[in-house]
Amino acid sequence: MREHIQEVLKTLELDYDIKVLYACESGSRAWGFPSKDSDYDVRFIYIHQKNWYLSIDHERDVIEVPSRDPISIPIDPLLDVSGWELTKALKLFRKSNPPLLEWLRSSIIYYHSFSTIEKMRVLDEHIFSPASCLYHYLNMAKGNFRDYLQGQDVKIKKYFYVLRPILAAKWIEKYNTIPPIEFSSLVESILPAGSLRKEIDTLLKRKIAGEELKLEPRIDVINQYLHKEIEHLELYVKGINIDIPDPTEQLNQLFRETLYEVWGE
Known part of the structure; x- marks a missing residue:
């Protein structure tokens, strides 16, 4: 199944002209109590080409296969694959989004490329609310x-x-x-x-x-x-009242660095 998941991710890169930065398991398999018929809940973070970000109208910032988005190869019925575009992920990261924080801690990683995720892991304790x-x-x-x-x-x-x-x-x-x-x-x-x-x-x-x-x-x-x-x-x-410093500028810089790292100057 791991090879099939990686094939699906590579196909998504070609079909949608994106680069996948990270993909992991997020459901019961990652939690440590899968059943024999449990789905593979694959979650990923991706980045578009530069011109996608230089448009006055951004398109949809989520990819969901097979529930909403097509893919050019057959997909195993046990696969549930969903991805967030990087700026969407970083906005949720800024809000200390628990599902995203869990993705970063998954012990089942299907794909990992470039330095973005390591940088997010360095920041996550500082943005944690x-x-x-x-x-x-x-x-x-x-x-x-x-x-x-x-x-x-x-x-x-x-x-x-x-x-x-x-x-x-x-x-x-x-x-x-x-x-x-x-x-x-x-x-x-x-x-x-x-x-x-x-x-x-x-x-x-x-x-x-x-x-x-x-x-x-x-x-x-x-x-x-x-x-x-x-x-x-x-x-x-x-009774919890903890002020978290605004990490927006750090996340803006992280996005720019990723854009240059993936696609060049």
Whole structure:
């Protein structure tokens, strides 16, 4: 699959006259709990030719294959490929966008070229906004908790889509740094041994083993933990007030340097 993903990325470069700077896995495979039928959620950052940026009307700044954008080769049905144009990525980076920060920390990298990503990684701790990231993870957890885990019988695998953002938020509360992308790292650092940890470890083993984990009776010890932490984090995040220096000029310079590095003078 890795070779196919790299072929898709090279084809996108030709089809759309772009250069891919970075591509990684961003979904359950990067989080460390894929199922046998999990998609490959490939996310990439790309840059256009110079003239694209010298137009009064910029075109679409996202490429999504196969959902919205065509590609000239067949693509594996398990592939979900989505990319952000560099200036879009840098604007989101300036806002401490958690999905983008996770991309930069993915342990599964499919493609990496030029120096842009290393420069972003140097800057990411300086642009990191604890409040912004906490709000993102908290809202994600609240929405998934409300939508998936309120009945007597629930889709057990949905617990991971509430647990992971809650644990990421708890990491920020505890360390005031960007949380790791791997679920196991979050669990080991945030949750002590006990009945809650045991239930989560069991669920994780079942999911990785390929069990379907369809509707089953909800796990009260996990539900109670999630409910308590959502209430706690809602109060905690309101008290965060950290000023982040405006990195706009640094990011402007990073964009210009990338434009010259990729396409020349």
